[in-house]
Amino acid sequence: xxxxxxxxAASPARGLSLTVQRFGAAETLHVDSEDVITFPAGLIxxxxxxxxxxxxxxxIDPCRWLQSLDxxxxxxxxxxxxxxxxxxxxxxxQGELVDSSEVLAIMTIHVDPKxxxxxxxxxxxxxxxxxxxxxVVRHESGYDVRHPIAHEGWEKR
Amino acid sequence: MxxxxxxxxxxxxxxVEVVVLSVSxxxxxxxxxxxxxxxxxxxxxxxxxxxxxxxxxxxxxVEGVGAALGALSLRSGAEL
Numbered sequence: 001x002x003x004x005x006x007x008x009a010a011s012p013a014r015g016l017s018l019t020v021q022r023f024g025a026a027e028t029l030h031v032d033s034e035d036v037i038t039f040p041a042g043l044i045x046x047x048x049x050x051x052x053x054x055x056x057x058x059x060i061d062p063c064r065w066l067q068s069l070d071x072x073x074x075x076x077x078x079x080x081x082x083x084x085x086x087x088x089x090x091x092x093x094q095g096e097l098v099d100s101s102e103v104l105a106i107m108t109i110h111v112d113p114k115x116x117x118x119x120x121x122x123x124x125x126x127x128x129x130x131x132x133x134x135x136v137v138r139h140e141s142g143y144d145v146r147h148p149i150a151h152e153g154w155e156k157r
Numbered sequence: 158m159x160x161x162x163x164x165x166x167x168x169x170x171x172x173v174e175v176v177v178l179s180v181s182x183x184x185x186x187x188x189x190x191x192x193x194x195x196x197x198x199x200x201x202x203x204x205x206x207x208x209x210x211x212x213x214x215x216x217x218x219v220e221g222v223g224a225a226l227g228a229l230s231l232r233s234g235a236e237l
Binding site for chain 1: 198199208209211213218219221222225
């Protein structure tokens with residue numbers, strides 16, 4: 001058997017394992033097949049990344065990881081946009097949002113907390129029942145691709 | 158490359174129409190009709206989103222996440 005580049009091991013019946021970098025250390029994740037979320041169009045600018053998992057992690061709660069299963073080095077910190085802006089509401093068509101829909105904002109984390117932002121302009125829409133997802137752009141919404149998560153009066157605890 | 162005059166239309170595929178609304182100096186106003194499922198975006202906006210996705214994809218540091226969570230918990234108050 002020839003040497004193969006290490007990539008996520010697939011076990012059709014149960015799921016897959018992949019090794020990711022978390023805060024400077026390698027961690028192995030196990031994802032059940034039924035938890036895989038398919039993004040038919042990938043993400044904007046990353047159209048080839050089609051499979052993701054939405055993972056909880058107490059270290060980043062209330063945020064979660066949107067982990068690429070195609071590229072272990074690609075993981076996003078995502079959060080319910082209403083945590084950042086309680087009045088967040090984006091104009092969706094009737095039928096675009098269903099009971100099993102979740103809207104997630106991708107966060108860009110900076111070491112300088114004043115520079116961390118969330119992409120409220122192009123949220124990720126996930127259908128947890130259908131296990132599908134896509135990134136949508138709401139340019140009429142007036143929201144920013146870099147919406148600051150810190151606000152006036154914010155101080156580091 | 159197509160040349161159009163004000164008021165003329167271009168059809169893209171079955172569902173997309175572009176019409177030249179007006180031309181003034183080097184600025185063109187375009188009207189675009191497309192299904193909602195077809196993304197219509199200014200190029201620089203698409204570029205900004207692609208860039209932000211790229212930046213967001215790299216692993217965050219412990220310090221960055223800690224500070225970000227601090228900011229979020231202050232935003233949502235006691236709920237968290």
